[in-house]
Structure formats: C-alpha cells, structure tokens
Amino acid sequence: MHQPEHLKNAGLKSTVPRLKVLSLFESGTERHMSAEDVYKLLLASGDDVGLATVYRVLTQFEQAGLLVRHYFEGGKSVFELNQGKHHDHIVCLQCGRVEEFYDAGIEARQEKIASDRGFSIRDHALHIYADCTKKQCPHKV
C-alpha cells in the first residue's frame, strides 16, 4: 500500500476520503471517471464521502499532478490517473467508451504549427468523436 506516500509527496495529508478516491482510480475499475462517477462508485461500495469533497479532492489531485482532467463534449469533466505519458482520446458517441492513443507525428506537427505562429504550447487536447463499429458497443456507459 503506497497511496499515503503519493499523497505525502503531493503535499496533501492523507485523509480517509482522499485515500478512497485515489484507490478507486488505482483499482483500475474505470480509467476515466467524472466527479459524479466517483461519487456514485464510492457510495455503491459503502464508503460515503460528500459530493463536495469528491470535487475538492479531484481538483487537488489534478493540481498535484496525480490525475489529469479532460474536458470532453457534454460539459462535465473527466479524470484519469496521470501516468506521465501524454496521449489523446477517441470517445465513442454511442457507448461513451474512451480509448487512448499517441501519435508522434501528430505531436511533432502540432509543435511546428504552434512555433511557426509564435505560440509556445502549454497544453493541448485532441478528441476524436466517433462510432465504434464493433458489436461490444451497445450501451451508454
């Protein structure tokens, strides 16, 4: 069990709600979760943390670099464990499933485009919205 170290390293004291949220992400049950998702999953497993706390903790984890926040279409933001390596996303419009990808060529071209125009990139988001043509895509997640 190394979660407390993660929190300590991030300058956050290890409290019950923070440990629960972190281990939910580390459990790998769902890689991409909204605040609502986290809240409901915790409730379902008998741990009751307040919704406000979930929001606070997610934001703190994002600032601490433990989680990455994504703004997908539809308004609500989604979080995932920060595993160091940047990647982009394909979101299935049918089932909401999120798949990750990385393409060095795309990354390189973005850098060139930005610098050609006098910008220095701080962040970027490439979201592909698509229909997955596989049959394991029946329902909304």
Add this chain to the structure above:
Amino acid sequence: MHQPEHLKNAGLKSTVPRLKVLSLFESGTERHMSAEDVYKLLLASGDDVGLATVYRVLTQFEQAGLLVRHYFEGGKSVFELNQGKHHDHIVCLQCGRVEEFYDAGIEARQEKIASDRGFSIRDHALHIYADCTKKQCPHKV
C-alpha cells in the same frame, strides 16, 4: 443583403432576432463568440433580444450548418461561422485569442488511427492551448 436567403435555405423563417445574430457573425467583428458574447454585443448595439432566444438561435444555426460550435476548456461553448473548410484551433491562454489552422497530415493520421481501431470518425476537436509570444497579447479578450 442575403441573410434572409441563408435562413430560408436552412428552413428557418427570417425573424428579427435571427437576422441580428446572423449579421453579427457575418460582420466579422468577432469570429468566435459564446452565447453570452452574442447577447452582450447585441444589447450594446441597442438591439435587445432575450438571452434564451440567443441560445435557441445559436443551436438552430448550428443544426442548420450555418455555425459551428466548439467546446473549449472552461465549460462554455463558442460558435463561429461555418465556412465549409474544417480547421483546428490554437487558443492563447493569456489573451484568449483564437487562431485557426489546418494540417492535412494531422487529419490523415487521425483517420488512420480511428479506422485502425475500428472507429468511424464523426467529429473531432484539436485544441492547442498556448501562450502567444507576441507583444500584441496584453489582455484577456
């Protein structure tokens, strides 16, 4: 004056609020505007349309293909005239300025990535968030 034709072609009857919103976009004052931006600019120029109407009209124009909607970070959506040619965006984090770009190589790679994984692209959004290094970037727009 050809706005009424645009509306007619889109199957929308030409009403005062719709014409005002459309000509605001066509005036080129601001290329990218949120509902709030449109509402305030119209009020400022003496035309008072209701906020609800602005939202409705923007959504209708999007559905009719007259406008394109973008979901940038920060939650609120932003609209721009649909000029047929797809492009992506660089958003300056300092001044909020939005610059457009198109890169055939990036487009092609996206297609390949998606089809390799069994997805068919319906839409995509590539947003680069950056600092523009030029001096004409003093303030928040």
Add this chain to the structure above:
DNA sequence: ATGCAAATGATAATCGTTCTCATTTGCGAT
C-alpha cells in the same frame, strides 16, 4: 492525550444552459 490547523460534509450559491408558457410576430391565405 491535547490542541489546532486542515479537511470534511450538508447546504446554499453560481454559472452556463435549457425549459415553460403567456405574448408577439412572420407570413400565407383571403
């Protein structure tokens, strides 16, 4: 064990957006 700053949770508040519904308007038929 003790104290206190930091964290929590219930609730109110906020923000962008959509809905409701009574009133107004565009426009085809007269």
Add this chain to the structure above:
DNA sequence: ATCGCAAATGAGAACGATTATCATTTGCAT
C-alpha cells in the same frame, strides 16, 4: 391590406455541473 394561426420570442423558472460557505470533525505534531 388584413386575418389567422403556427411558429418564434422573452421573462423567468428550472436544471445540471461545479464551487463557496461554514459549522463540525479529523489528522497529526506536540
């Protein structure tokens, strides 16, 4: 022109996601 009515509007309520408030609880250094 003008009548009639479906469609559109506007004011305000409602809504969903998120943030702020604040009294109570908790982690943890002493």
